[in-house]
Amino acid sequence: MVWVPVMVDLDGKQAVVIGGGKVAARRFRLLQEAGACVTVVSPHLNDELQDLAQQRAFIWKQKTFEPEDIRQADVVIAATNDPETNSRIVAHAPAKALVNDAGHAGNGNLAFPAFFQKGRLSISVSTAGASPKLASKIANELSEHYDTNYAQYVDFLYECRQLLKQPQFSASEKSEWLEKLLGEAYRQPEKQQEILSFFHSRIQGNTR
Numbered sequence: 001m002v003w004v005p006v007m008v009d010l011d012g013k014q015a016v017v018i019g020g021g022k023v024a025a026r027r028f029r030l031l032q033e034a035g036a037c038v039t040v041v042s043p044h045l046n047d048e049l050q051d052l053a054q055q056r057a058f059i060w061k062q063k064t065f066e067p068e069d070i071r072q073a074d075v076v077i078a079a080t081n082d083p084e085t086n087s088r089i090v091a092h093a094p095a096k097a098l099v100n101d102a103g104h105a106g107n108g109n110l111a112f113p114a115f116f117q118k119g120r121l122s123i124s125v126s127t128a129g130a131s132p133k134l135a136s137k138i139a140n141e142l143s144e145h146y147d148t149n150y151a152q153y154v155d156f157l158y159e160c161r162q163l164l165k166q167p168q169f170s171a172s173e174k175s176e177w178l179e180k181l182l183g184e185a186y187r188q189p190e191k192q193q194e195i196l197s198f199f200h201s202r203i204q205g206n207t208r
Contacts, residue, residue, distance in 0.1 A: 001106055003128055005113070008098070011035035016070045017058075018089050019079030020045040023102045027077045028058065030112065041069045042080075067092040075110070078102060105129050114139040119151035120158060149187070156192045157181060163199040 015031045017024050020042030028049065031038050038058040045053060045060070053060045061069060065085060070076050076093045078086035079102040086101045090108055093099040099108035106129065114135035115124035123142055125135045160181055164174040185191050 003111060003126065005124065005126070007122075009034075010075065012037065013074040014072055015039070015075035015077070016041060016073040017077040017079055018042065018065050018069070018085075019077070019081070019102070020049055021079070021081060022046065022048075024077070024079040025049050025052075027079055027100070027102065027112070028052070031075065031077075032057065036075060039069075041065055065089055070094065070097070073097050076100070076108075078108070116140075116143040118143075118146065118148060119155055121146060121151050121154045152189075153187050153192075156186070156196075159196065160199065163196070163203065166203050168203050168205075 010031065011034065013036045015036040015038045017028055017031070017038060018041045020040065024040065024042065025046060025048045028038055028040065039061060040049065040053070040058050041061045041063065042049075043062060043064055052058065065080070065088070070089070070093055073094060074097055076089065076097050076099045078089035078100065080086055080089075083103055086103055087107060090099055090101050093108075098110040100110040100112065101107035105111040111126065111129070113124040113126035114132065115122060116139055117123075123139070123146065125139045125142070127135045161178065163169075164177055169177070180186075181195070186195065
């Protein structure tokens with residue numbers, strides 16, 4: 001199987017997590033941060049999920065899995081401690097759904113790589129299941145390199161890109177500037193402010 005890394009918008013999507021342990025809690029946190037509407041199906045929950053259930057962070061179906069539980073799901077997470085149950089969940093998932101078997105990613109069509117996010121910057125690392133611990137190690141090392149200052153720099157690049165879309169800039173100018181702004185000098189706040197002021201002046205017709 002060849003995996004293709006993609007970014008998916010899950011805001012408002014119906015997600016069902018089957019399981020009540022650490023892995024289920026980890027998957028829930030990701031789905032919640034993505035804005036999904038989450039239902040957890042499990043007879044029991046660990047302490048973290050119990051607290052979240054009391055806060056009504058998700059819908060809790062206190063029961064064992066049945067195919068009906070995922071009939072309308074957009075995302076299905078099989079995160080029980082029983083491989084046979086996880087395989088059964090995957091087998092009954094809707095054809096349209098994104099499906100993750102937490103114990104064996106190859107059984108589904110959705111995998112969760114190690115990743116970190118700082119502002120608009122997201123970097124993920126996968127070993128295609130060979131060594132999740134190595135993927136986490138690499139992601140942690142990258143996180144130390146791309147610190148919060150880099151997140152601010154990405155915000156600056158985003159603002160520049162929006163300004164360069166204005167008709168005062170030709171396509172060739174836009175391309176040249178977007179390449180130039182990747183230079184080391186433009187990571188300095190003073191230089192960033194200087195460039196933003198120049199772009200705003202150009203748009204207002206005060207300079208060329």
